[in-house]
Amino acid sequence: xxxxxxxxxxxxLTIGQQADKTYAVVTRGLTxxxxxxxxxxxxxLAIPAGSIxxxxxxxxxxKTTTIRMLLGLxxxxxxxxxxxxxxxxxxxxxxARVGALIEGPTFYPTLxxxxxxxxxxxxxxxxxxxxxxVLERVGLGPRGLDPFRTYSLGMRQxxxxxxxxxxxxELLVLDEPTNGLDPHGIAEIRAMLRSFADEGMTVFVSSHxxxxxxxxxxxxxxxxxxxxxxxxxxxxxxxxxxxxxVVRTECGEDARRLLLLVRGTGRTVQIVxxxxxxxxxxxxxxxxxxxxxxxxxxxxxxxxxxxxxxSTLEEAFFEITGGCAKEGASREAxxxxxxxxxxxxxxxxxxxxxxx
Amino acid sequence: xxxxxESEWIKMRRRRLWFGxxxxxxxxxxxxxxxxxxxxxxxxxxxxxxxIAQLAHASGLSQGIAQSxxxxxxxxxxxxAAQFGGEFAHGTLRNLLVRQPRRTVMMGGKCLAVLxxxxxxxxxATIVSICAAFAMAHLRGVPTxxxxxxxxxxxxxxxxxxxxxxxxxxxxxxxxxxxLLRSSVIAIAAGLALLLPIETILTDxxxxxxxxxxxxxxxxxxxxxxxxxxxxxxxxxxxxxxxGLVAITMLVFVRRDVTA
Numbered sequence: 001x002x003x004x005x006x007x008x009x010x011x012x013l014t015i016g017q018q019a020d021k022t023y024a025v026v027t028r029g030l031t032x033x034x035x036x037x038x039x040x041x042x043x044x045l046a047i048p049a050g051s052i053x054x055x056x057x058x059x060x061x062x063k064t065t066t067i068r069m070l071l072g073l074x075x076x077x078x079x080x081x082x083x084x085x086x087x088x089x090x091x092x093x094x095x096a097r098v099g100a101l102i103e104g105p106t107f108y109p110t111l112x113x114x115x116x117x118x119x120x121x122x123x124x125x126x127x128x129x130x131x132x133x134v135l136e137r138v139g140l141g142p143r144g145l146d147p148f149r150t151y152s153l154g155m156r157q158x159x160x161x162x163x164x165x166x167x168x169x170e171l172l173v174l175d176e177p178t179n180g181l182d183p184h185g186i187a188e189i190r191a192m193l194r195s196f197a198d199e200g201m202t203v204f205v206s207s208h209x210x211x212x213x214x215x216x217x218x219x220x221x222x223x224x225x226x227x228x229x230x231x232x233x234x235x236x237x238x239x240x241x242x243x244x245x246v247v248r249t250e251c252g253e254d255a256r257r258l259l260l261l262v263r264g265t266g267r268t269v270q271i272v273x274x275x276x277x278x279x280x281x282x283x284x285x286x287x288x289x290x291x292x293x294x295x296x297x298x299x300x301x302x303x304x305x306x307x308x309x310x311s312t313l314e315e316a317f318f319e320i321t322g323g324c325a326k327e328g329a330s331r332e333a334x335x336x337x338x339x340x341x342x343x344x345x346x347x348x349x350x351x352x353x354x355x356x
Numbered sequence: 357x358x359x360x361x362e363s364e365w366i367k368m369r370r371r372r373l374w375f376g377x378x379x380x381x382x383x384x385x386x387x388x389x390x391x392x393x394x395x396x397x398x399x400x401x402x403x404x405x406x407x408i409a410q411l412a413h414a415s416g417l418s419q420g421i422a423q424s425x426x427x428x429x430x431x432x433x434x435x436x437a438a439q440f441g442g443e444f445a446h447g448t449l450r451n452l453l454v455r456q457p458r459r460t461v462m463m464g465g466k467c468l469a470v471l472x473x474x475x476x477x478x479x480x481a482t483i484v485s486i487c488a489a490f491a492m493a494h495l496r497g498v499p500t501x502x503x504x505x506x507x508x509x510x511x512x513x514x515x516x517x518x519x520x521x522x523x524x525x526x527x528x529x530x531x532x533x534x535x536l537l538r539s540s541v542i543a544i545a546a547g548l549a550l551l552l553p554i555e556t557i558l559t560d561x562x563x564x565x566x567x568x569x570x571x572x573x574x575x576x577x578x579x580x581x582x583x584x585x586x587x588x589x590x591x592x593x594x595x596x597x598x599x600g601l602v603a604i605t606m607l608v609f610v611r612r613d614v615t616a
Contacts, residue, residue, distance in 0.1 A: 072457050073450055073614040092457040100454050106447035110370055123363040123462070124455035163451060 024049040024171045024202035025070060027081030027088070032065050032074060032226075039065040041226035042079065047204055047219065052197045054217035054234070055206035056317060062226035063206045064103055067175050071100055084171055096124065099169035101177055105160030109149035113140055113159045116148055117166065126166050134162040138192070154185040161192065172196055174205045178212060190216050214313035224321045234313065241311035241319070245282040245289060248305035249296075252277040258301050262292070281309075360456055360465020367439075368473045377435050378477045384427040385481035386488050389420025393492040412499045414507040417489055418515030421482055425519065425578025428481075429526035429571070430548060432474050436527035437543040439470050440534030444616045445541075459610045467531055474527050475520050482516050514580065521591070522578035526551075528598050529570060532605045538616065570597055 025047035032040040040062040047053045057063050068074040070083055072091025086093040107116040117131045135144045138158040143151070151159065157177055164172055174193075178186045186209065193216050196203050207213050213220065213234075220237060222230040230237060249255045255271055255278045262269040268283040282292065286308040296303050368374070396406045411419060443449040456462040493500045502508050529551070533543040551571035558565050559572055566572040566584035573590040581587030 068450075068614070071450075071454055073453060075611075075613060095454055095457050098454070102450050102454070103447070106451065108367060108370075108446070108448060110372055111367065115366060119363050119366045120451060120455050122366060123359055123452060125359055167455075 022049060023047055025081070025083050025204065027070075028079055030066065030069060030079035030081055030088075031077045032062075032069060033077045039226055040069070040076075040223075043223065043226070043228055044231075045081070045221060045228070046231065047202065047221070049202050050197070050200055051219045052193055052203040052205065052217045053219040053221060054213035055204060055221050055223075056208075056210060056213055057206075057223040058321060059208075061223050063223065064175055065226075066223070067100070067102060067173055067204075067206065070173065071095065071098070071102065073102075094171075096167055097170045098173065099164030099167055099171070100173040100175075101157075101160040101164045102173075102175045104176065104179060105156040105163075107148045107156075107159065107163075110147055112145045112147055113151065113155075113162075114144040116159065117163055120163055121166055124167055130166055130168075134165040137165060138162045139188070153180045154182070154188075157181060157185070157189065161189070169201060171202045171204065174203065176206055176208065178207055178209055186212060210314040210317055211312070220313075222317060222320050229320045237316050238311055238313065241316055242283050243285045243308050243310045245284050245286070245292060246305070246307050246309050247280045247282060247292065247296075247303055249278050249280070250302050250304055254278070254301045255280055257299060258296055261295055261299060265295075279305075357461050357465040357468070360462045361469045362465075363452075363456075364439075364466045364469030365473075368469060377431075377473070378480055380431045381428060381474075381477040382481040382484050384431055385421060385424045385478075385485045388424035388427065389485040389489050390492055392420035392423050393489060393496055393498065396496065396498070408496065408498055411493070411496075412502060414502040414505055415511040415515075416493075416498065417486065417500075417503040417508055418512050420489060421485055421512075421515050421519055422579045424481075425522050425575045426552070426571070428478070428519065428523055429574055429578070430552065432523045433526040433530035433547055433551065434544045435474065436470050436530030437534040437547060438530075438540040440466070440531045441537060441540030441543040442534075444534075444538035447616050449616060450614055453614060460606055463535075463606065463609060467528070470531065471524050471527060474523050478516070478520050478523050482512075482519070486512070518580050518587070519578050522574045525570075525574045525577065525594055525598060528602065529574075532601050535605050535609050567593070570594060573597075 023046050025045055027043055027045040030040055030043040030045070031038070043062075043066060045066075055063055055066075065074060069076050069088070070081075072088075072095065076088065081088040083091075084094045084097055107113075108119070111119070114131060114135060117135065118128060120126075121128060121131050132141070132144070135141050138161050140155060140158055140162060143155060148156070148159070157179070161174065161177060164174065177193075178189050181189065190212060193203050193205060205213075205217070217234055220230065220232065220234045221228070247258070249258055258280060259269055259271055262280070262282055267288075270281050271277050272279050272281050282288075284292070289306055289308070293303060293306065392406065393411060396408050396411050398408050406419065410416065443452065452462060453459065490500060490503075492498075493503075503512075530543065530547060533547045534540060537543045537546065555569045555571040558569060564584075566576070566582070567589065573585055573594045576582040576585035576590040577587060577594065581590065585593075
């Protein structure tokens with residue numbers, strides 16, 4: 001180990017000790033290169049202790065590589081960090097307090113669920129009674145003696161979570177715990193995650209299901225191509241995106257007239273592709289709804305629908321990732337979803353993405 | 357390391373693995389014992405033929421056991437390669453390393469468990485083959501008085517020890533290939549190809565290579581030494597090979613990223 005690396009680890013350790021109570025995970029410039037491919041590029045993470053943090057990014061964004069580096073399975077090419085106040089390079093110092101489910105549940109198919117957990121419990125010096133406790137906790141108690149190969153995907157995911165709970169972890173790292181689950185299974189996992197956080201665990205969960213992340217997480221990390229795009233509160237991310245008033249008129253002609261009227265007030269407005277061009281999206285919050293209604297009435301336009309719409313995490317995600325790596329991705333995604341009529345309002349859409 | 361050892365033994369207690377491995381090893385030793393005694397002749401046609409008179413000596417009981425070295429080695433090699441390569445192929449290694457991040461400790465405990473499992477199998481196989489040997493001796497009219505003498509028991513103990521050393525050697529080669537190749541199928545295929553046909557061809561084609569080829573040396577150890585490779589020399593050479601290979605494997609295993 002070079003002197004520079006040692007120094008970086010020392011600094012990281014000091015930061016980690018100071019931030020131990022505030023952040024469960026801190027990284028500085030965490031980088032991993034596989035040959036010519038840069039999988040993780042200078043990642044600066046700060047995962048608040050006691051929070052449920054979502055970790056999102058497209059396939060191949062570097063989420064699993066990052067998680068593996070945090071768990072000591074992959075050596076970082078550069079960078080430093082701490083997990084639970086201990087330097088990243090010394091996984092043995094903190095892994096006894098960390099539970100993890102990495103890239104789906106993998107167990108020995110011919111062993112029962114319980115035996116699989118006993119293998120891990122014995123290896124980690126965990127008592128056998130804890131095995132039964134975690135099996136009950138994830139609802140696998142009655143099926144614990146069945147071979148793993150007979151488990152459904154949902155049961156396998158739950159066994160993976162049970163394995164992660166074995167050491168009574170302070171930090172729980174779950175990589176795609178809802179992968180392949182039906183809505184009922186997803187809701188169960190969601191409830192579980194909340195209960196873990198209620199007990200004071202820090203939960204760091206990666207998922208493709210952005211709606212799930214929005215429902216369960218208070219903190220969010222977004223990465224793309226190995227680089228950090230956003231880190232902070234979910235509400236903070238959504239609040240940064242201006243709300244929209246969604247208005248529907250009786251006919252397309254009224255919609256086009258209203259478009260010109262609203263533009264006259266200096267607001268960004270667009271006709272979107274829903275309902276034959278009668279729907280408008282206006283960059284304004286509900287406090288302007290009364291004025292809008294009066295404006296429409298004064299011109300004899302009847303509004304058949306008026307509501308405020310806030311950005312979803314999915315939209316925010318598309319905007320963040322599209323804005324960084326692929327210029328038109330956001331617009332394309334929204335067009336694909338039928339939210340935007342590209343022929344009518346391409347210019348307005350770009351303006352809206354850019355923000356007022 | 358004790359935790360890793362105990363943890364591995366929980367896996368080794370699987371009924372299918374137990375019956376499969378112990379059954380295969382017992383079958384191999386039993387088969388060679390029966391074939392050896394059944395093939396003994398009264399008057400030798402050529403040099404090297406085993407005679408009934410030779411079987412009646414104190415070392416007669418262990419003749420069949422000693423002949424099972426290569427086949428037993430192939431079975432042991434495959435079991436060990438499957439145990440180690442399978443952890444990579446199934447993706448279970450990452451779970452183990454999260455619970456035991458000291459990779460050398462984890463690997464050491466696992467290795468010890470596999471070796472004790474195989475030694476147990478060799479002992480069971482030997483006991484079964486002893487029973488078979490007495491039955492076969494009765495059928496072939498081989499006097500067994502010397503077998504149960506003190507010298508006979510000592511010879512049996514030495515044969516069992518030699519076979520256990522040879523089995524462990526083959527198993528360690530299996531573990532090494534399992535870890536380096538990260539796949540049980542590739543490790544078994546490559547290992548068996550090297551240890552059986554390739555080494556046999558090389559031995560036949562190039563005189564003297566029996567002293568340097570690991571599979572041939574391990575076979576010689578199982579037989580208590582051979583004309584081409586005396587026991588002591590074979591043991592020293594194999595030990596040197598294995599020590600070097602284990603050190604390299606450990607280094608690779610400790611430093612390599614776990615992406616499976």
